[in-house]
Amino acid sequence: MHVKYNTKGTCAVRIEFDVEDGVVKNVAFLGGCDGNHKGIAALVEGQKPEEVAKKLKGITCGRRTTSCPDQLALALEDFMKNQ
Numbered sequence: 001m002h003v004k005y006n007t008k009g010t011c012a013v014r015i016e017f018d019v020e021d022g023v024v025k026n027v028a029f030l031g032g033c034d035g036n037h038k039g040i041a042a043l044v045e046g047q048k049p050e051e052v053a054k055k056l057k058g059i060t061c062g063r064r065t066t067s068c069p070d071q072l073a074l075a076l077e078d079f080m081k082n083q
Contacts, residue, residue, distance in 0.1 A: 002018050005074075007068070008066070011031055012029040017072075017076075022049075024045065024046070044072070056069040
């Protein structure tokens, strides 16, 4: 299933990803720090959504109360809740 998630409070404005056969694939961020987003995408590729969300939830960026990894966690939680 392909998911598009509009972020809040981050430089990236949207995150897109697929969940196939119970694992996260093809994570892409629109906007923000390209290298960091490619790194995050590579690290979470092939992992279960619940494991990724558990690891990334609550990460902040500077003075912000959220971050791109945190927003990915929220997107995955939203996906799991609405599955």
